[in-house]
Amino acid sequence: MGTPFSSFEPHGPNDEARGPRLREIPFRLLVPNLITVLAICAGLSGVRLAFEGRFELAVAMVLVAAFLDGIDGRVARLMKATSKFGVQMDSLADIVNFGVAPALVLYAYVLDQARSLGWIAALIYVIAAGLRLARFNVMAERDVKASWQSEYFVGVPAPAGAMLVLLPVYLGLIGFEPGQLMGLISSAYTVLIAFLLVSRLPVWSGKSENRVRRDLVLPVILFVVLYVATLMSFTWETMVVTAAGYLITLPFGARAWHKKYGSSWPDHPDHTPPGDDGLPMDRV
Template sequence: MEGPFPPFEPDGPGENGESANNNKRLRDIPLRFVLPNIITVLAICAGLTGVRLAFEHRFDDAVLMVLLAALLDGVDGRVARLVKGSSKFGAEMDSLADIVNFGVAPALVLYSFVLDQARSFGWIAALLYAIACGLRLARFNVMMENKDSPKWQSAYFTGVPAPAGAFLVLLPVYLGFLGIAPDWYYATGVACYTLLVAFLLVSNLPVWSGKTLGARIPRAQVMPLILGVVFYVAMLATYTWETLTLSVLAYLAFLPYSLSMWRKQAAAHAAAAKNNAD
């Protein structure tokens, strides 16, 4: 007798509708296939809990839960690759989690904190941000299948990535904890800022991803890296909102530099292609 739940098939049914082993039902699933999915589900729980905390006006905890959701979302994929537990099911779960954690949750937290004072304009801004995040994630999934782009372009995102968008759009909340009163004028400005972040998500702006840094670190840079990480975490724990605000401003300042890097590499690639053609 079959149980109340369908069998878990990490990569879906086979070509003829059979399970992944083609001849018999897959009875035992290795834990390495389940662990990344558990982390993804926990990330969704954190994002939705952030929304609930925002509705309860516990905004500091709400922001921390959204940031925790972003952290867990970044961990699940790396865990899957580390334990060799990647699957089609996990990829679909991760995509669905991203729209909740980076689109819906930040938009609702921000609306509950300040955008509601801008009335309909604030809701439109929150709505457009959530939709832009969904469009950004859909475009990312499609572009992953593009094998024709030059190799150097793989070091850049097209548009601001969704996790960074959630990090950026919550800047008005950080500033609110630093003493800025959320009145109608501030809410209107925040709505315009939210629309700007939504535009950055769906734009063609090249954003350096850091993938070219590699997995190895020069020996001379190990100690400074450890000290830098410890310093940042200590600042984040001690001066949370100041550190988050400065981090957002630093990221926004980095975007023009990223565009400049892209243009230089594109010019070098075009010159090399022209020389090869000659």
């Protein structure tokens, strides 16, 4: 029996070269897309909670959205459920969860104290997040990659940007009064994070460090346990330390790039750094 809905084609429309149209698809193909949809729901629910004045839950929902948005692609690869449809869904979810949601939560909490300047700062951040994600999509289509891509991002990645831009909210939740002065300072800080998103600053990604020395396994496990415990017990203080720590590491990443590649900045996407024979590709 037919339904009024169009068929779900995860890899695009079928044609004769692909054989007959499948009437059923494996449920595993839906799981990553369901995670993406849940991430969008969490991000938008965070915006609603912010405008209702429930800021702790609002920030928590935005961070949950960022987490879900970050794992959907990995789940798809683990389940061998990657698809063109999923890629497009994830791309659309990114601008909501890493751009719109954190900007609106931040505006509802403190940027509105700066009036028009706060709104302009929020707009700049959302546009910067969109530009970064668009640059990622364009670069992702290139087949040849530069050797440094396994070690560095170009600019602050969008998930980290969402975590960083909410720093004024973390500070407010541990006791700082969200007044006009804080609104002005937060507006300037928001523009700074927007600049870091679209900049060519080399940011260490950690992707190349996929192995842990045997003598460091137990210390790493203990550190993770300690971090999770402090995050559960002192959530906003831990988020303040996390955001500040991430910002502090940025100059060291640029310095390491300079030492290894002999350049202070990655070259323009249409060029390669000295010694590379591939085209650089940005990553979210």
